[in-house]
Amino acid sequence: MWGSIVSEWLGLIFRWLHVVAAIGWIGSSFYFIHLDLSLKPSADLPEGVQGEAWQVHGGGFYRIVKYLVAPAKLPDDLTWFKWEAYTTWLSGFALMVVVYYLDAELFLVDKSVLDLTPLQAGLFSFVSLLVAWLLYEAACRSGLAQHELPFAIGGYLFLVLLTYAFTHVLSGRGAFNQIGALIGTIMVANVFLTIIPNQKKIVAALLRGETPDPRLGKAGKERSVHNNYLTLPVLVLMISNHYPLLFATRLNWLIVAIVLALGPIIRHFFNERHAGRASPWWVWGVAALGMIAIGLLSAAGPRGGQAGALSTAPTYAAAEEIILSRCSMCHAAEPVWEGITTAPKGIRLDDAEHIHRNARLIGRNAAWASAMPPGNVTEMTAEERAVIAAWVETEVR
Numbered sequence: 001m002w003g004s005i006v007s008e009w010l011g012l013i014f015r016w017l018h019v020v021a022a023i024g025w026i027g028s029s030f031y032f033i034h035l036d037l038s039l040k041p042s043a044d045l046p047e048g049v050q051g052e053a054w055q056v057h058g059g060g061f062y063r064i065v066k067y068l069v070a071p072a073k074l075p076d077d078l079t080w081f082k083w084e085a086y087t088t089w090l091s092g093f094a095l096m097v098v099v100y101y102l103d104a105e106l107f108l109v110d111k112s113v114l115d116l117t118p119l120q121a122g123l124f125s126f127v128s129l130l131v132a133w134l135l136y137e138a139a140c141r142s143g144l145a146q147h148e149l150p151f152a153i154g155g156y157l158f159l160v161l162l163t164y165a166f167t168h169v170l171s172g173r174g175a176f177n178q179i180g181a182l183i184g185t186i187m188v189a190n191v192f193l194t195i196i197p198n199q200k201k202i203v204a205a206l207l208r209g210e211t212p213d214p215r216l217g218k219a220g221k222e223r224s225v226h227n228n229y230l231t232l233p234v235l236v237l238m239i240s241n242h243y244p245l246l247f248a249t250r251l252n253w254l255i256v257a258i259v260l261a262l263g264p265i266i267r268h269f270f271n272e273r274h275a276g277r278a279s280p281w282w283v284w285g286v287a288a289l290g291m292i293a294i295g296l297l298s299a300a301g302p303r304g305g306q307a308g309a310l311s312t313a314p315t316y317a318a319a320e321e322i323i324l325s326r327c328s329m330c331h332a333a334e335p336v337w338e339g340i341t342t343a344p345k346g347i348r349l350d351d352a353e354h355i356h357r358n359a360r361l362i363g364r365n366a367a368w369a370s371a372m373p374p375g376n377v378t379e380m381t382a383e384e385r386a387v388i389a390a391w392v393e394t395e396v397r
Helices: 002-038 083-101 118-141 148-167 172-207 214-242 252-274 282-298 316-326 352-357 359-367 382-395
Strands: 049-057 060-067
Touching: 002 060, 002 083, 002 214, 002 252, 083 118, 083 172, 118 148, 118 172, 148 172, 148 252, 172 214, 172 252, 214 252, 252 282, 316 352, 316 382, 352 359, 359 382
Parallel strands: none
Antiparallel strands: 049 060
8 A cells, every 4th residue: 555655646746846847947948939039139239149139027127138159258147047957857757657667557558559568668668768869869960950841851750650659569648658758858858968068168168268169059059949849749748648539549649640740830830920020820720620630530449449339339237347347446445456545536437326427437538548447457358348438328418
């Protein structure tokens, strides 16, 4: 029991820290991208200044200038924006260990997808994070990233192919988390290995009385732009585990492909507005079509069969037998599954009253998607999911 309690509390603490740190990182990132794009030239600016921006907030006015490379003299106080990024990744990886690695049997493995042991799944997850990041880093250092459009298209296809691979190795929930963790790893590595080191080299050059190499700032800016366009997709992927019709359906990898395309397109709209250029309103038409496509794909049903394929609607008794045998060991007043002390989310499925009350949730998680049982640990079959789907259809009319 104590192991389950400690795991639950660690999950809460790391999730809380992860969300707070991510808010700080994303907020500062979005702010500086907006600031950079909104700078305007002025006749009275100091030498080496690219532009200025006037802003108002909290009852005060701010005049902000940006040096193209660096000021001639370094100020005594200099604020570094880095710990938000580092804390986001460290807390996120800790959360991944607590939730996905220590409970891999439930959240990372799905034996109907691939029969892995928890150790094999964890190793695959960790190694694939490392290898995929190394490939991205090699592509950037080779100079490919300087060709923005081809690099963006290639990077998009790279992430889609990885998603397809992840959904055929890990559970749907695990695959979505994996591609989100991979993008987050790329983003924080950009900060840790390129953006901050290059800024430190610029500062060191100034302290030595030398002129900093402008290529350092350009390389840091390049990685910052990558992070800017990756932010919105990674946010969707990080919260996707709450939405079974996204991660636990047959065409889940296509849903990720659309999300990976929509995020940068939406960022493009705001970046263009911040830069004072014509607003690309077409973006919202594309976004709407993308969301409609996601909705249609989410109705494709679970992997291994089409829900609702029975010719006649089964009785409640048939559905109850499946639910009691596949779900009630966890969703009960006194769960019998090892490590679970209370019914997840307070949902009980151990008697007729609670089964009828939660019919919609049952359909959403176990019939139209395969989110439950997690990792399909009780080996619910496609035929059983079809029985539940047909019963739910009659129940909720």
